[in-house]
Amino acid sequence: MVELIGPKRTVWLFATAVLVLVTLWMIFEWVPTERNLGVVQRALYVHVPLAWISMVAVGVVAAASLMYLITGKRRWDSIALASAETGVLAGTLMLITGAIWAKPIWNVWWTWDAKLTTTAILWFLYVAYLMLRAFAPPGNQAYRMAAVVAVLGAVDVPIVYYAANLWRTAHPELIIGPAADSSGLTSEMGITLLVSVVAFTSLYIYMLVDRFRVRQSELEISDLKREMRNHLYAPMTSDTPATAQSLREVAPEPAGD
Amino acid sequence: MRTVLTRPLTILLAIIATIVPTGVVLAASEGPIFRAAKVVGQENTNTETNLDYLFAIYLVTWVGFFAYIFIVSRRQRTMEREIEGLKQLLSQQQERTGKGLPVK
Numbered sequence: 130m131v132e133l134i135g136p137k138r139t140v141w142l143f144a145t146a147v148l149v150l151v152t153l154w155m156i157f158e159w160v161p162t163e164r165n166l167g168v169v170q171r172a173l174y175v176h177v178p179l180a181w182i183s184m185v186a187v188g189v190v191a192a193a194s195l196m197y198l199i200t201g202k203r204r205w206d207s208i209a210l211a212s213a214e215t216g217v218l219a220g221t222l223m224l225i226t227g228a229i230w231a232k233p234i235w236n237v238w239w240t241w242d243a244k245l246t247t248t249a250i251l252w253f254l255y256v257a258y259l260m261l262r263a264f265a266p267p268g269n270q271a272y273r274m275a276a277v278v279a280v281l282g283a284v285d286v287p288i289v290y291y292a293a294n295l296w297r298t299a300h301p302e303l304i305i306g307p308a309a310d311s312s313g314l315t316s317e318m319g320i321t322l323l324v325s326v327v328a329f330t331s332l333y334i335y336m337l338v339d340r341f342r343v344r345q346s347e348l349e350i351s352d353l354k355r356e357m358r359n360h361l362y363a364p365m366t367s368d369t370p371a372t373a374q375s376l377r378e379v380a381p382e383p384a385g386d
Numbered sequence: 387m388r389t390v391l392t393r394p395l396t397i398l399l400a401i402i403a404t405i406v407p408t409g410v411v412l413a414a415s416e417g418p419i420f421r422a423a424k425v426v427g428q429e430n431t432n433t434e435t436n437l438d439y440l441f442a443i444y445l446v447t448w449v450g451f452f453a454y455i456f457i458v459s460r461r462q463r464t465m466e467r468e469i470e471g472l473k474q475l476l477s478q479q480q481e482r483t484g485k486g487l488p489v490k
Contacts (some may be wrong), residue, residue: 169436172443178446215454224444224452233436333453339458346465353472360479 138338148328152321160321174321178329179223180248184286186216186333187255189249191283194276203348206272207208210281211340213258215333220252235299244292244300251289254282267351 158173163170189212227245228238239245258278265271293300314322332358 167436169440171440175443175447202416220393220453222447225446229439229443229446233439254484336451336455336458339455339462343462343465346462346469348469350465353469353476357472357476357479 133242134210138335141331141335145328145331148324148331152296152325152328155321155324160317161315163318164368166234169230169233172226173318174232174325176223176226178326179219179226181326182333183216183219183223183331185330186212186337187251187283187286189337190255190258190279191286194279197276198273198280201269207292207341207344207348208337209276210262211337211343213255213279214340215336217252217255217259218334220248220255224248224252234314240299242300243296244289244298246287247285247292251285254278254285258282263365362369 152174156226160174162168190209192231193205193209196202198210231240232238244343258275261278262271262275265274292298
């Protein structure tokens with residue numbers, strides 16, 4: 130993952146931007162308007178890819194958390210955190226775009242439909258995961274417990290995915306993934322959706338790597354401060370007052386723990 | 387520390403254990419709250435009006451993504467500066483005390 134830095138990162142971002150522009154051109158110029166739903170059906174090419182990347186993100190969080198629980202390596206935990214944050218963002222946007230789309234079609238912003246309800250539960254679970262990480266005292270124990278929550282939370286993913294098939298819902302049937310039936314889409318619609326999914330996946334990878342780098346920097350700062358604390362509050366006396374003072378300001382001695 | 391962690395975790399797990407089965411059971415039973423889905427229908431498919439909704443969907447999505455990317459990039463720059471500052475302070479300390487600190 131760290132290989133995607135420097136020039137490669139710029140190339141990736143540029144390629145993603147081009148892909149997004151091509152997708153937008155296809156959505157607004159190339160693909161035909163759906164007969165029954167009208168122009169608002171073009172929301173499909175954003176809403177479905179958002180749902181896709183939020184599910185992929187949850188899968189990555191669960192897998193990375195499991196690896197963290199097995200190996201104990203901080204790198205896995207960093208990947209899980211980065212993916213959780215990106216996934217919650219995508220999930221939030223998916224719920225908002227879904228609500229805006231529902232209003233002209235169903236005449237309500239929200240309905241307690243099986244698909245919508247299970248998706249909202251999944252969103253709350255991963256918001257809880259982020260809150261747990263944010264408010265629990267930092268340390269391996271907190272990260273391990275968050276990892277357990279992430280793994281348990283992933284159980285909701287297949288329920289969300291198959292909700293439209295398992296129960297009678299207002300939500301349309303699956304058009305992406307292993308149980309999909311995309312016969313309702315024309316070939317142009319199918320191609321546009323596919324290109325859009327690829328573009329959003331590329332964007333997700335970029336954001337994941339970006340957030341992962343921030344997490345690595347956070348850990349590096351934390352390590353540097355710990356080293357400074359260990360050095361400062363051990364045998365040092367008053368022989369280095371100026372530097373010691375400035376060091377104490379950036380690395381204050383912890384109150385307890 | 388264990389108490390501080392255990393309490394919110396217990397609450398969290400209790401919430402998960404309550405919400406997930408309740409949601410699934412409610413969805414399966416198609417109880418009263420799910421009837422709302424049946425009474426809604428296609429009431430407004432006017433192309434002109436729907437353009438506003440389409441615009442809102444694309445605006446929310448791209449503003450959301452760009453804002454997130456901007457915030458993360460800014461945070462990364464701030465952290466890089468902080469790391470540089472900390473390394474400088476450590477090397478100053480190293481020079482004064484003559485003790486070799488392992489600087490990353």
